[in-house]
Amino acid sequence: xxxxxxxxxxxxxxxxxxxxxxxxxxxxxxxxxxxxxxxxxxxxxxxxxxxxxxxxxxxxxxxxxxxxxxxxxxxxxxxxxxxxxxxxxxxxxxxxxxxxxxxxxxxxxxxxxxxxxxxxxxxxxxxxxxxxxxxxxxxxxxxxxxxxxxxxxxxxxxxxxxxxxxxxxxxxxxxxxxxxxxxxxxxxxxxxxxxxxxxxxxxxxxxxxxxxxxxxxxxxxxxxxxxxxxxxxxxxxxxxxxxxxxxx
Numbered sequence: 001x002x003x004x005x006x007x008x009x010x011x012x013x014x015x016x017x018x019x020x021x022x023x024x025x026x027x028x029x030x031x032x033x034x035x036x037x038x039x040x041x042x043x044x045x046x047x048x049x050x051x052x053x054x055x056x057x058x059x060x061x062x063x064x065x066x067x068x069x070x071x072x073x074x075x076x077x078x079x080x081x082x083x084x085x086x087x088x089x090x091x092x093x094x095x096x097x098x099x100x101x102x103x104x105x106x107x108x109x110x111x112x113x114x115x116x117x118x119x120x121x122x123x124x125x126x127x128x129x130x131x132x133x134x135x136x137x138x139x140x141x142x143x144x145x146x147x148x149x150x151x152x153x154x155x156x157x158x159x160x161x162x163x164x165x166x167x168x169x170x171x172x173x174x175x176x177x178x179x180x181x182x183x184x185x186x187x188x189x190x191x192x193x194x195x196x197x198x199x200x201x202x203x204x205x206x207x208x209x210x211x212x213x214x215x216x217x218x219x220x221x222x223x224x225x226x227x228x229x230x231x232x233x234x235x236x237x238x239x240x241x242x243x244x245x246x247x248x
Contacts, residue, residue: 025049031056037064083108087116094119100127107183110155122161150175151183
């Protein structure tokens with residue numbers, strides 16, 4: 001019986017168990033409904049895999065990926081990875097595709113990629129909110145997408161290919177010039193304030209009332225009626241604005 005770690009190998013189990021293939025350093029585990037990297041794959045293949053394809057699953061975490069130290073290509077298309085995902089440091093990784101996930105915060109994502117993959121040359125983010133093109137939103141146009149490219153290339157200057165298009169030398173030059181100004185600032189403080197107000201929490205809510213009256217805001221107030229102590233009869237009173245000489 002051949003060793004399953006030979007240079008060429010194809011391995012599968014029945015439909016109720018994990019299905020994957022391994023051949024010439026390429027490990028594929030597609031459409032298996034896994035939400036994390038299976039332990040079996042980590043233990044048996046982490047040291048001999050150069051290309052890992054985990055597309056069409058429901059991945060929410062990449063825990064265990066740190067063991068694939070010799071990985072050069074990682075394909076994670078059509079999963080459920082969101083802004084909370086963490087990437088381990090993989091110095092050999094050159095290709096990363098994250099198409100059709102749930103990534104919306106581009107700046108945070110690029111911060112993580114810069115820290116984890118110093119030799120990344122191919123990146124694809126199509127189908128994520130973080131990538132503003134018509135695959136993610138019909139409201140985006142070519143200008144939105146080009147600004148996105150300038151910012152990504154500014155943050156990841158080693159890229160040779162971004163999404164479905166090669167990176168040109170003129171694009172790199174322009175990214176150096178305008179890239180720092182293409183970052184989209186997300187109003188997190190406003191969003192957090194809005195979320196706290198909908199949850200019913202009254203903390204840190206601005207009120208124009210004097211501080212001594214703010215404690216009464218939640219009291220059961222009743223309307224009052226009475227005469228004003230001060231009356232203004234000057235030239236700029238509201239009434240005089242509409243009085244003409246003939247009415248005097």
